[in-house]
Amino acid sequence: MEKGISQAVIRRLPRYYRYLGELLEDSVERISSSELSARMRVTASQIRQDLNNFGGFGQQGYGYNVKNLYDEIGRIMGMNQQHNMIVIGAGNLGQALANYVKFEKMGFVIIGLFDVNPALHGVSIRGVKVRMLDELKEFLQKNRVDIAALTMPKEKAGKVANMLVELGVNAIWNFAHLDLEVPEHVVVESVHLSDSLMQLSYNIANREDERKNKK
Amino acid sequence: MEKGISQAVIRRLPRYYRYLGELLEDSVERISSSELSARMRVTASQIRQDLNNFGGFGQQGYGYNVKNLYDEIGRIMGMNQQHNMIVIGAGNLGQALANYVKFEKMGFVIIGLFDVNPALHGVSIRGVKVRMLDELKEFLQKNRVDIAALTMPKEKAGKVANMLVELGVNAIWNFAHLDLEVPEHVVVESVHLSDSLMQLSYNIANREDERKNKK
DNA sequence: TAGATTGTTAATCGATTAACAATC
DNA sequence: TAGATTGTTAATCGATTAACAATC
Numbered sequence: 084m085e086k087g088i089s090q091a092v093i094r095r096l097p098r099y100y101r102y103l104g105e106l107l108e109d110s111v112e113r114i115s116s117s118e119l120s121a122r123m124r125v126t127a128s129q130i131r132q133d134l135n136n137f138g139g140f141g142q143q144g145y146g147y148n149v150k151n152l153y154d155e156i157g158r159i160m161g162m163n164q165q166h167n168m169i170v171i172g173a174g175n176l177g178q179a180l181a182n183y184v185k186f187e188k189m190g191f192v193i194i195g196l197f198d199v200n201p202a203l204h205g206v207s208i209r210g211v212k213v214r215m216l217d218e219l220k221e222f223l224q225k226n227r228v229d230i231a232a233l234t235m236p237k238e239k240a241g242k243v244a245n246m247l248v249e250l251g252v253n254a255i256w257n258f259a260h261l262d263l264e265v266p267e268h269v270v271v272e273s274v275h276l277s278d279s280l281m282q283l284s285y286n287i288a289n290r291e292d293e294r295k296n297k298k
Numbered sequence: 299m300e301k302g303i304s305q306a307v308i309r310r311l312p313r314y315y316r317y318l319g320e321l322l323e324d325s326v327e328r329i330s331s332s333e334l335s336a337r338m339r340v341t342a343s344q345i346r347q348d349l350n351n352f353g354g355f356g357q358q359g360y361g362y363n364v365k366n367l368y369d370e371i372g373r374i375m376g377m378n379q380q381h382n383m384i385v386i387g388a389g390n391l392g393q394a395l396a397n398y399v400k401f402e403k404m405g406f407v408i409i410g411l412f413d414v415n416p417a418l419h420g421v422s423i424r425g426v427k428v429r430m431l432d433e434l435k436e437f438l439q440k441n442r443v444d445i446a447a448l449t450m451p452k453e454k455a456g457k458v459a460n461m462l463v464e465l466g467v468n469a470i471w472n473f474a475h476l477d478l479e480v481p482e483h484v485v486v487e488s489v490h491l492s493d494s495l496m497q498l499s500y501n502i503a504n505r506e507d508e509r510k511n512k513k
Numbered sequence: 514t515a516g517a518t519t520g521t522t523a524a525t526c527g528a529t530t531a532a533c534a535a536t537c
Numbered sequence: 538t539a540g541a542t543t544g545t546t547a548a549t550c551g552a553t554t555a556a557c558a559a560t561c
Contacts, residue, residue, distance in 0.1 A: 091528065093500050097493035101475070115542060127542095128530050135544060143543040144537045160496045161503040175394030182390050183491070185475075191495060230498065254502045256495065260316070260400075270505055272498035274489065276398070278312035280406060280471065281375045283445065283487035285308050287469045288376040290485055306552065330518060342518095343554050350520060358519040359561045518561085525554070532547075537540105 088136050095133055096160055098123065103153040115146035165190045168256075169228050171243055172235030173198040173206070173213045176258060180232055181208040191230070195222055199239075216243075223250045232256040303351050310348055311375055313338065318368040330361035380405045383471075384443050386458055387450030388413035388421070388428045391473060395447055396423040406445070410437055414454075431458075438465045447471040 102123055106114060120127035134140055134147075140155050141147045157163060168186075170177045173196045180186070181193050196213045203213045214222065222228075231252045233240050240259030247255065248269055257263055257273040265271055317338055321329060335342035349355055349362075355370050356362045372378060383401075385392045388411045395401070396408050411428045418428045429437065437443075446467045448455050455474030462470065463484055472478055472488040480486055 088504075089528075090497075093497055094493075096500065097490070097496040100496070101493075117542080126530060128532095129528095131542095131544065132529075139544065141543050142537060143535070144541045146542065159500065159503075161499040162496070166499060166502075175390055175397050179390030179394050180491075185492060186495065189492065189495070191499075229502065253505075254498060256498055262313075268505060270498060270501045272494055272501065274491065274494050275312070276395075276489065277400060277404065278309075278316075279487055279489050280401065280404070281312040281315070281377070282305075282308055283469060283471055283485060284376040284381060284406075285311065285374065286485045286487065287381075287444065288374075289303075290468075290483060304552075332518080341554060343556095344552095346518095346520065347553075354520065356519050357561060358559070359517045361518065516561105518559105520559080521557090523554105523556075525552105527552080528550085530547105530549070532545100534543105534545090536543080 092133050092136055096156055100156045103149055106149045107153055111149050113146045113148055162190060165192060166229040167192055167194045167227055168230040169195040170232045170234060171197045173203050177234040178208055220250060228252050230254045230256055234258045237261045307348050307351055311371055315371045318364055321364045322368055326364050328361050328363055377405060380407055381444040382407055382409050382442055383445040384410040385447045386412045388418050392449040393423055435465060443467050445469045445471055449473045452476040
């Protein structure tokens with residue numbers, strides 16, 4: 084079906100999905116690319132180009148049906164199926180993910196939490212108990228795991244990622260501050276918080292304001 | 299000084315900084331763009347282009363001095379100065395940020411935590427006590443705050459952002475799932491976790507493997 | 514000096530925007 | 538039917554890569 088879509092387009096899909104979800108909540112039935120473009124502050128041209136990568140969801144003279152387009156984009160991103168997720172590293176960040184009710188609503192269900200800290204043994208978060216990392220292998224043999232979130236220090240993340248891949252997990256949501264080296268069939272999405280913070284810092288130091296002073 | 303640098307370049311700076319930091323730890327003194335390119339899996343050309351946006355940090359026939367380049371990139375990103383940060387929303391995610399020792403090492407010092415939940419009143423995280431949100435204004439009048447991290451539900455984030463901007467905070471690290479509308483002089487960097495997860499989900503559904511089956 | 518490697522210009526590639534014929 | 542708006546092709550813009558003269 085769809086193929087060769089650039090990551091630039093993929094990154095925009097969740098944002099379309101979010102705006103369409105809001106329109107849906109507001110009971111808006113249809114929307115044209117130019118109306119949506121005004122709301123989202125992108126060009127109408129880009130919206131039409133992006134959507135047409137996946138199919139002609141609109142209708143000339145009418146625009147797009149909000150509900151339909153929302154569902155289609157959801158389907159494209161796999162929102163119509165459940166993803167079983169485990170979280171490795173049950174510290175603050177891991178617990179934050181486990182407590183995030185919205186993920187479950189989106190079909191990302193956390194079925195396991197793992198850590199090496201014995202103090203966490205027995206602790207449960209939203210009904211999911213924290214297991215020790217050495218139980219991981221057995222757990223993976225008994226349960227289908229679609230995604231593993233790595234919320235542990237970078238020193239351990241590389242080794243754990245290798246272990247996961249060996250045990251058949253082939254999608255990793257990586258919060259550790261390193262670039263994972265994985266086989267080609269494994270999908271990795273990284274969230275590097277400190278990179279994000281540094282980008283913010285750069286933009287603080289170089290905001291328009293400041294530059295005017297220079298010129 | 300430097301100006302009109304594209305965000306594509308800015309986004310890569312933290313990664314250069316990370317690799318150079320690792321080289322520094324390994325006591326590597328100099329590195330050429332082609333060596334670095336092999337490690338980072340980007341083209342040497344891109345590295346040289348990126349760096350030359352900010353100045354000629356290298357030397358023909360020699361390459362780049364690791365320590366020097368590390369410091370320069372750090373300086374460009376503002377790592378040479380302290381940033382006072384507050385976190386609004388002291389739930390799991392807010393606490394995770396507050397507990398993240400590395401940020402402080404990078405010069406991002408959390409000087410305040412705020413929440414609306416009275417149950418958190420009196421709680422301290424790494425020596426910083428959680429204050430009630432209605433104390434925010436007074437706090438901002440007494441303290442210099444460079445960055446506010448928003449780790450609260452999206453329902454409240456818009457209003458809080460407006461309040462912050464009014465009170466003179468002009469950099470926001472936004473974790474709430476909405477696009478903040480702020481005046482031009484305010485810098486916003488957003489981390490949308492569910493967008494990231496959806497992008498992962500898309501890439502799971504459309505990995506190379508699967509496509510081969512289609513063709 | 515000869516070899517290595519930068520800084521920088523030119524060429525290519527890809528992504529965004531504009532334009533408009535097709536069509537609801 | 539006339540008006541609106543898509544889908545899609547063509548034009549533009551920007552980012553990446555290649556090439557090479559400058560120079561350490």
